[in-house]
Amino acid sequence: MQNIQFIRTDLPSISDDLAKHGWSVREGYFSPDLCAALLDDMRAQEAAGKLTSAGIGRDRAQKIESGIRNDRTLWLTGRADAPRRFAALMEELRLALNRDLFLGLFEYEAHYALYPPGGFYKKHLDSFRGARNRVVSTVAYLTPGWREEDGGHLVLYHPENDALPVQKIVPRAGTLAVFLSEEIPHEVLPPLRERVSIAGWFRCNASVAGRVDPAR
Numbered sequence: 001m002q003n004i005q006f007i008r009t010d011l012p013s014i015s016d017d018l019a020k021h022g023w024s025v026r027e028g029y030f031s032p033d034l035c036a037a038l039l040d041d042m043r044a045q046e047a048a049g050k051l052t053s054a055g056i057g058r059d060r061a062q063k064i065e066s067g068i069r070n071d072r073t074l075w076l077t078g079r080a081d082a083p084r085r086f087a088a089l090m091e092e093l094r095l096a097l098n099r100d101l102f103l104g105l106f107e108y109e110a111h112y113a114l115y116p117p118g119g120f121y122k123k124h125l126d127s128f129r130g131a132r133n134r135v136v137s138t139v140a141y142l143t144p145g146w147r148e149e150d151g152g153h154l155v156l157y158h159p160e161n162d163a164l165p166v167q168k169i170v171p172r173a174g175t176l177a178v179f180l181s182e183e184i185p186h187e188v189l190p191p192l193r194e195r196v197s198i199a200g201w202f203r204c205n206a207s208v209a210g211r212v213d214p215a216r
């Protein structure tokens with residue numbers, strides 16, 4: 001008898017999940033090797049004093065709001081090997097989302113985020129008032145050996161009811177969370193250990209009347 005191998009075509013893609021729920025979670029999206037290389041890159045820059053307290057909002061509206069979040073961040077520049085490999089994977093995802101969902105995603109920006117033990121980021125949306133150009137948010141987790149009891153979950157809430165949690169994500173190295181920036185309220189619960197992620201955003205081009213959309 002012929003040995004027929006079935007290829008599962010029924011597994012939902014990130015695009016399917018986004019269209020249906022507004023969010024998607026993939027464990028093991030990034031290899032342990034890439035996570036370790038990104039973590040090393042972040043640590044080297046941290047040692048050089050490059051991480052800064054995170055702000056809320058863009059440009060002049062930006063201010064440090066330690067009551068809302070208390071992580072420290074650094075934009076990825078993509079010059080080193082690990083951020084370059086990460087950017088290549090995100091570029092593949094951008095093309096897939098544009099192909100499947102016609103989102104017109106134009107570019108990607110991302111930063112390392114380091115949460116101290118007890119750190120947090122209270123419930124928020126990732127879109128900014130007056131600059132509705134962050135369309136899809138991504139969060140990649142880098143800390144190896146993360147256990148459920150280490151806390152630091154990312155909690156996603158229902159798009160129409162921000163009191164209704166729909167998913168609690170363990171920030172385990174290799175996991176990728178993807179969600180609609182303007183639709184999905186979310187928060188970071190306090191971790192017991194230092195927690196490292198890369199938060200990123202696919203943006204559409206919001207340039208108007210000859211004014212080039214500022215990158216951030």
Ligand code: OGA
Nearest residue numbers: 113126139154188197199
């Ligand atoms: C953010 C954010 C989530 C996380 O930086 O906007 O929501 O799990 N981060 O790090």
Ligand code: MN
Nearest residue numbers: 124125126186
């Ligand atoms: Mn966010």
